[in-house]
Amino acid sequence: MRAAARWASAHLRAHRAAAVLIVLATAGITISLLLATALFAYATDPWQRAFTQSSGAHVWIHTQDGAPAGSLAGLDEVRAASGPFRTVRATAGLQPGGSKATLELRGTPHRPATAAPQITAGRWLDAGTDAGATKGIVLDSSVARAMWAKPGDSLVLSGFATPLRVVGVADTAEVAFRAGETPGVAWVLPATLAASDAGRDQRGRTIGLQLTDPADTDYVVQRAVTQLGADQISDVSTWRQAKAEAEGDNQLLARLLGLFGLGALLAAALAVGGAISTRIRGHLRDISILKAIGFTPSQVVRMFLVLHLGFALLGVALGALLTQTLGTLIPGRIGEAMTLWQQLPEHAWLPLAISGGVVVFIGSATCLAAWRAGRVPPVPVARAAVATGRRLSGTTRRALGLRIPPALVLGWRAAFHHPLRSSAAVARLAVPLLLITIALGAWATLDRFATHPENAGLPAALTARSDTLGDHALRQLLTAQRQLTAYPGAEVQALVPGQTGTITLRGLGTDAHPYPFSIVEGRPAHGPDEAIAGQGLLDLLDAHVGDWVRMTVAGHPHVLHIVGRSIETADGGRVISTALDTLRDDDTTLPAPRPDFYQLVLHHGADPTAVRDALTKASAGRLEVREIPNPADQLSAVRAVSVGLIAVLILIGLAELSTTVSAGVRDRSRDLLALRAVGLTPRQITAVIVSATAFITLTAALTGTALGVLASQWLINLQGHTSGWGTGIAQRPGLGILLLVVTVAVLVAGAVSALPAARAARRRLADSVSDVL
Known part of the structure; x- marks a missing residue:
């Protein structure tokens, strides 16, 4: 020991x-x-964050109005319960004539402790303020986004004599609102709920159950069905469903x-x-x-x-x-x-x-x-005699005859004299450089989203809509702004063949003034019934560019010819887009609807915030303008983590470089007798060792950066395909950046090896002889 x-x-x-x-x-x-x-x-x-912060429920059970839903809180597997709440289903729309959505109104006198909604805008309900003539309502953030609702807006609800005022918007960990599928959640005071004249079939109860063990979810649902009866339960949603959607x-x-x-x-x-x-x-x-x-x-x-x-x-x-x-x-x-x-x-x-x-x-x-x-x-x-006794190759002798500095020629020979060892050293140094290049590729892709969103599926920076301005007045207002180009648009939810899922059918621009989609495959849509699709929609329908697809909107069929694929970051790429003219012409029995919104493509150099403020001021607050979310904002954490990981990779590269330098110094120390015998000075011997290390590093840097560029392109495009955005989002790091990486790597290698090489070159010959064993 x-x-x-x-x-x-x-x-x-x-x-x-x-x-x-x-x-x-x-x-x-x-x-x-x-x-x-x-x-x-x-x-x-984000679902996990909302679930943890709100102390969320694992199971939500919706029952008929007379069912004893409160008895489920006594199940052995239940740790805590949220509710039961009396509920009313109602159709809500912004006043006047705004977007509509189906809501499940829950009556509660106070903010629940379990599955507590997290207020993101406005405030919670107040019995002293929101129970008077102007009754208040708090909306789940998913339905608030879909309706373009915000605190202060008025909602007209079916079954209520007077409008309700939105006092707050909250995040929850429940299944998000989806038009035509899942109603949005909203909270009102019990007195407000009692004022509804909804029929018995629109009333019910809802209870959220927080379990001791989330793995018992299916078992608890079975026990609930057994205890209450299958006829008393109208719907069940679990944390797994909510998480899968998020x-x-x-x-x-x-x-x-x-x-x-x-x-x-x-x-x-x-x-x-x-x-x-x-x-x-x-x-x-x-x-x-x-x-x-x-x-x-x-x-x-x-x-x-x-x-x-x-x-x-x-x-x-x-x-x-x-x-x-x-x-x-x-x-x-x-x-x-x-x-x-x-x-x-x-x-x-x-x-x-x-x-x-x-x-x-x-x-x-x-x-x-x-x-x-x-x-x-x-x-x-003894090994040195074999290593040093080998004759110079013809290439080496010719290079020396061309008056190339001996340090470079002998350094090249020393770097690759043992091919297996040299290849292993190059491979070990290339790995961190490859990963650094992938990190730079991810950074370049984020910069592309941030600085050139028009090339990444986001030509428009703002969306504008108004419930009070007429379409003609709205067009005039937008046309008067010289910093933007406005494209009319409308969106509807469509059922795919087989009625097994929904997609977004979008009309943007017109035949005379087409919307500038980011086309990465095929061509833009020009003629009638032509459309472009996102990768998510193509995967869902197992379709390709050039196919005809059929979908149903409110019972009316639409048949479109997919002529191109665009980068589509919304709705997981399950979007098919055509001109607004085509969307209107598909059903000639109905009057042409006014556009639901306008996509605003800003001219070069225009500031989205300044344009939004100018539009709001010009419309006297009657125009609602929102910024379109950019995926780069959600992925900003990549930048900070990339910097830290690049620093770690640099440390790993330095550690490997230290190994390469020590190996080179040891090998060249055995050759000191030969190098001095041919007339090389200590400075030239130092240059031989430094150049050998630099050549190995240069080879590793070129290999690592080249493979890193290919790997980053493949990985990012693979993610784009699987996420539904589509391939074509990856951006290569700039050539100048790659050259800088290679140059810095070689310079650092030379600097790290200079001092050990100088020490080795000045060693006494007697010391070198002892190293042959």
Whole structure:
């Protein structure tokens, strides 16, 4: 044990910088994976955030009016209940003549403690204010967005003699509103609900059940049906349904974070394995001596494993400690994500699982390299004569004859003199550079969404509509604005063939003034009955560009010819778009409807906020203008995480570079006699070692960036296809950025290798002779 401890101490003193880099890189990987997991829960799963913050219910059961729904709160599996609430179904519309939606009104005297709606705008109901002549209502945010409703608006509801005033908008973890499928949730005071003259078939009760174990959801539903009777239950919704609907819009962020974290872990494992292999080759004589004095092969293997597992454990512990203690103090979304994640149930075991996985992965990567140490024979073998006695190749001799500096020629020869070792070094250095290039590709794609949204399926920046202005007056108002071009539009929900799902049928622009869609396949729609579709719709219908598709809107069939595919970020790509003229002409028995809204495409340099304020002022507040959501806003966390992961990858690259430099210095130290014999000065010998390292790094940088560009294109377009947006969203990093990455990598390699190379070049010849064994 004493000999092993002394060997480990001597090893650490000889490789302090490499040890520190490995520990810091492992800590960075752990921090990155933990933060990525937290950001995944926060940024890519808003439903989980709403469910946790509202102490949501796992099951919502809707019953007939006379059913004893309150008895379900006494089930053994139920921890808490929200309600039961008396409910009324009503059709609501903004006053006057605005968008309409079906609502489930719930009567409650106070804000429930379980499944508590989270107010995002306005306030909650007040019995002293909202029970008078002007009765108040709070809308779920999903139905509020669909109706364009906001606090202060008036709603006309079927069954109510007077309009209700919207006093608040709230987020919930329930199944979101979908026109024609799921009614929107709204809350009113019991006295307001009692004022409805709705019939018995429109009345009911609703109760939310929070379970001790979410896995018991199906069993609890069965017990509820048994207890109340199937005829008394009108509808059931579960947390799984709500979560499934909420997921999927931000999978790009999740995949990028997971890819970066796991890729960094792979790069670190390769760096550690390469470092062990290099040090074993450099300490064959020391290992032979250890075996000669009585160390068994298993003891030698254990020494290497324990030492490098110690590095991994130290780095993982440091990263986990920093993340848990300081993660919540980070400003912005990352700090909020850590705060939320620490409240989730999986936080009790997931950090331990991630930390353990990092240690196990790095440890498994060290096993093979350490096993080689156990196979070293106890008698050292002379190797240098074979290495240095080989004749120069014809290419090398011709290069020297062309008066190319000897340092470059011999450096190139030294870099690739051992093809297998050189290829392994290039591969290990290329991995972090490949991942850095993928991160830059993701960054460039986000910049494309932010700076050139017209090329990413978002030509329009604003949407305008008005319930009070006539269509002619609205057109005149928009035409008077020189900073924009307005395109009329309308949207309806259509049933696909088989009546198994709904899609969005959209009319935008006119035949004379077509809307500028982002076409990535096929051509724009010009003639009658021509349309372009999103990838999600093509996948849903198993259709392709050039096919004819049939859909039904309110019982009326529409048959359209898909002539192109566009990048479509709304509704999971399940959108088919045509000219508003075509949408009107499909049913000639009805009068042509006025456009529901106008898409506003801003001219270059126009500020959306300034244009919105100008329109609101020009219309005296009668025009409602909204900014169209940009996916880049939801994926902004990628930027912060990318910066951190690039820093971790740089640490891994430096650790691998340290291994490459030490291997090059050791190999060139054996050649000092030969290099000096041919007349090279210490400065030229230093240049040989530095150029050898630079050539390996240059090869790795070119390989890593080239593969990284291809990989980022493929991964981002794959995500675009699976999310329904469609391929064609990926953006390559700029050529200047890639050249900068390659240049910086080579310069850093040269700088890191300069000092060790200078020390090796000035060693005495007697010292070099001892290295031949």
